[in-house]
Amino acid sequence: MHANDVSSSADHAMAISARGLVKRFGELAAVAGIDLDVPRGMIFAILGPNGAGKTTLMRMLATLAAPDEGNATVMGHDLLAAADEVRGAIAMTGQFASLDEDLTGRENLILLARLWGFRGRAAGQRADDLLAAFDLAYAAQKQVKDYSGGMRRRLDIAASLIVTPGVLFLDEPTTGLDPKARQDVWRMIRQLAGSGVTILLTTQYLEEADQLAARIAVIDRGRKIAEGTSRELKAQTGSGSLRVALYDPSRLGEAARLLEARLGHVPQPNVEGGELSVAAGSAEAASAAVADLLAAGIELSDFTMGQPSLDSVFFALTGHAAEPSGEPTP
Amino acid sequence: MTTEDTAMRALTAVARPPRPSALSNALVFGWRAVLKFRHVPEQLFDLVMTPIMFTLLFTFVFGGALAGSSSDYLQYFLPGILVQTVVFNSVYSGMGLSTDLGKGLFDRFRSLPIWPLAPFAGLMVGDVLRHLIAGGIILTIGLILGYRPEAGAAGVLAAFLLLVAIGFGTGWIFIVLGLLIRTPTTVMTLGFSFMFPVVFASNIMVDPATMPSWLRAFVDVNPVSLMTTAIRGLMAGGATAGQIGLALLAPVILTLLLAPLTLWIYTRRR
Numbered sequence: 001m002h003a004n005d006v007s008s009s010a011d012h013a014m015a016i017s018a019r020g021l022v023k024r025f026g027e028l029a030a031v032a033g034i035d036l037d038v039p040r041g042m043i044f045a046i047l048g049p050n051g052a053g054k055t056t057l058m059r060m061l062a063t064l065a066a067p068d069e070g071n072a073t074v075m076g077h078d079l080l081a082a083a084d085e086v087r088g089a090i091a092m093t094g095q096f097a098s099l100d101e102d103l104t105g106r107e108n109l110i111l112l113a114r115l116w117g118f119r120g121r122a123a124g125q126r127a128d129d130l131l132a133a134f135d136l137a138y139a140a141q142k143q144v145k146d147y148s149g150g151m152r153r154r155l156d157i158a159a160s161l162i163v164t165p166g167v168l169f170l171d172e173p174t175t176g177l178d179p180k181a182r183q184d185v186w187r188m189i190r191q192l193a194g195s196g197v198t199i200l201l202t203t204q205y206l207e208e209a210d211q212l213a214a215r216i217a218v219i220d221r222g223r224k225i226a227e228g229t230s231r232e233l234k235a236q237t238g239s240g241s242l243r244v245a246l247y248d249p250s251r252l253g254e255a256a257r258l259l260e261a262r263l264g265h266v267p268q269p270n271v272e273g274g275e276l277s278v279a280a281g282s283a284e285a286a287s288a289a290v291a292d293l294l295a296a297g298i299e300l301s302d303f304t305m306g307q308p309s310l311d312s313v314f315f316a317l318t319g320h321a322a323e324p325s326g327e328p329t330p
Numbered sequence: 331m332t333t334e335d336t337a338m339r340a341l342t343a344v345a346r347p348p349r350p351s352a353l354s355n356a357l358v359f360g361w362r363a364v365l366k367f368r369h370v371p372e373q374l375f376d377l378v379m380t381p382i383m384f385t386l387l388f389t390f391v392f393g394g395a396l397a398g399s400s401s402d403y404l405q406y407f408l409p410g411i412l413v414q415t416v417v418f419n420s421v422y423s424g425m426g427l428s429t430d431l432g433k434g435l436f437d438r439f440r441s442l443p444i445w446p447l448a449p450f451a452g453l454m455v456g457d458v459l460r461h462l463i464a465g466g467i468i469l470t471i472g473l474i475l476g477y478r479p480e481a482g483a484a485g486v487l488a489a490f491l492l493l494v495a496i497g498f499g500t501g502w503i504f505i506v507l508g509l510l511i512r513t514p515t516t517v518m519t520l521g522f523s524f525m526f527p528v529v530f531a532s533n534i535m536v537d538p539a540t541m542p543s544w545l546r547a548f549v550d551v552n553p554v555s556l557m558t559t560a561i562r563g564l565m566a567g568g569a570t571a572g573q574i575g576l577a578l579l580a581p582v583i584l585t586l587l588l589a590p591l592t593l594w595i596y597t598r599r600r
Binding site for chain 2: 059062063064084085087088090091092094095096098099100101102103104107111112114115116117118119122126143159162163164
C-alpha cells in the first residue's frame with residue numbers, strides 16, 4: 001500500500017490547488033492573493049527574492065500558518081477543514097534544519113518514526129533504511145550538532161520521508177550549502193520525484209529552479225508575476241542570445257559592426273576579450289549573422305545560440321535583480 | 331538504474347502505520363527527554379550543584395547561628411531545599427521549549443498528524459525526571475550529613491509525590507514563557523527574577539517568626555511556604571490533609587489557568 005493512495009482517491013490530477021491565498025502580518029501582506037496549481041508527481045519551484053513571500057506561502061500550504069483569505073486543497077484534502085488529513089499527506093523540510101541537535105541522527109529519525117506510529121524494531125529499521133539511502137549510515141550514532149551543513153540537510157530531508165509523503169515541501173533546500181553538497185541534494189530531489197513524490201520547493205537561486213523544476217512560479221512582493229516552464233519564462237523576454245568567439249581578437253571591432261548591422265542590437269564584448277554576445281531575435285537571424293562574419297573572413301573558434309538566463313528573465317519580469325545575483329554560492 | 335535509485339525506490343514505497351494514540355505520542359516525547367539526559371549529562375551538574383552548595387553553606391555556615399546547631403538546622407532546611415530545587419529546576423523545560431521553537435523543530439512537530447499537546451507532555455516527563463533525580467541526590471547528601479526523615483520511607487515517598495506535583499504546576503509558568511520568548515536565556519532571567527523573591531521570602535531557610543510583621547504576612551500566604559510546610563510535615567510525620575491541600579492549591583490553579591493558555595498560544599501562533 002502506498003501512503004498516498006488514500007488521497008489519490010480524490011479524482012483530480014493536482015497535488016496542490018490553491019485559490020486567492022492571502023496572509024497578512026499587520027499592515028504588510030506577505031502573500032497578497034496567490035493561485036497555484038501543482039500537478040501530481042512534479043517538481044515545482046517557487047522562485048523569488050528574499051522577502052517575496054515564498055516561505056509564508058509554503059507554510060500556509062503545510063498547515064503551519066493559517067491563511068487570512070483564500071483556501072487550497074492539498075492531495076485532495078481541504079486545507080482549512082481537514083488540516084490533520086493534509087498533515088498526514090505532506091512532509092515539510094523547513095529552511096533551518098528542524099532536528100534535535102543533542103540527539104544522534106538515528107535517534108532523530110526513530111523519534112519521528114515513532115510519532116508516525118512505527119513501533120519498536122520497525123522504527124529502528126525505518127531509521128536505518130533512511131540513513132543508508134541518504135549516505136548517513138556512517139554518522140548514525142553521531143550527535144547532530146557534529147554534522148556538517150550538508151549532512152544536516154540530508155538528514156532533514158530523510159526526516160521528511162519517514163512515511164512517503166504525497167507532497168514534500170522543501171523551503172530553500174540548498175541555501176548555505178557548498179557546491180558539492182548542493183549537487184547531492186539536487187540528486188536526491190530528482191530521485192524522489194522519480195519515485196512519484198510531488199515536490200514543491202522554494203528557491204532564490206535561478207539556477208536551482210532551472211535545473212530541477214518542471215514548472216516555475218515567480219513570486220515578487222507577495223504576488224505571482226509569472227508562471228511556466230523554464231523555457232516558457234525565458235521565451236517571455238523575447239529573444240535568445242548569440243555568442244561568438246574569434247580566433248583573432250584584433251578583428252573584434254569589425255565583427256561587432258557586422259553583427260549590429262545584421263541583428264540591430266549592440267554586441268557586448270566579454271571581460272576576457274575575444275568574445276561577443278548579442279541579442280538575436282531568432283535562430284535564423286543568428287545563423288545569418290554568423291554567415292556574415294564568415295563571408296567577411298572572420299574565423300570563429302566557437303559560437304553558441306543560447307536562451308537568456310533566468311537572471312535576465314527575472315530582471316525583465318520584476319524590474320529589479322534577483323538577490324543574490326543568480327549564482328548559488330553560499 | 332543505479333543502486334541509489336533502487337534504495338530510494340524501496341524507501342518511498344512505505345505504508346503509513348496505524349495512527350498512534352495521544353498517549354503514545356506523549357511517551358515518544360518523554361523518551362526524547364530521557365535521551366537528552368543521556369547525551370547531555372552536564373545538565374545534571376547544573377541541576378544539583380546549586381542545591382548542594384546551598385545545603386552545605388546553610389547547614390555548616392549559617393546553621394549553627396540560625397538553629398543552634400548544624401544538625402538541627404539540616405533537619406529544618408532539607409525539606410525546604412527540595413522545594414526550592416524543584417521550583418527553580420522547572421525553568422529547564424521552558425528554556426528547552428524556547429530553544430526548540432527558535433530552531434524550527436516545532437515546525438516539524440506541528441506539521442505531523444499528532445496530538446498537539448504531546449510535545450508539552452514530553453517536556454513535563456523531562457521535568458519530572460529532573461525533579462526525581464535532583465531530589466534523590468539532595469536527599470542522599472542530606473542523609474549522609476545526618477538528616478533523618480522521621481516519617482520514614484513512606485513519608486519520603488509521599489513528599490516526593492507532592493514535589494512532582496509542585497514541579498508540574500510551576501513548570502507551566504516556564505512553558506508559557508518559553509512559548510512567548512525566543513531567547514532561552516531571557517526565559518531563565520525573567521523566570522528567576524520572578525521566582526527569587528517568592529522562594530526567598532518564604533519559610534524555606536528560616537522560621538518566619540523573626541521577620542517583620544509585614545513580611546511575615548506575605549510569607550505566611552506565600553505558596554512556596556505552604557508547599558514547604560507540607561513537605562516538612564510529610565517527611566517528619568504529622569502533615570495534615572489541610573496542609574497538603576494548601577500546598578497543592580497553587581499547582582492546581584497554575585495548571586488550570588496555564589495549560590489552556592499554553593494550548594491557545596501554541597495554536598494561535600500560526
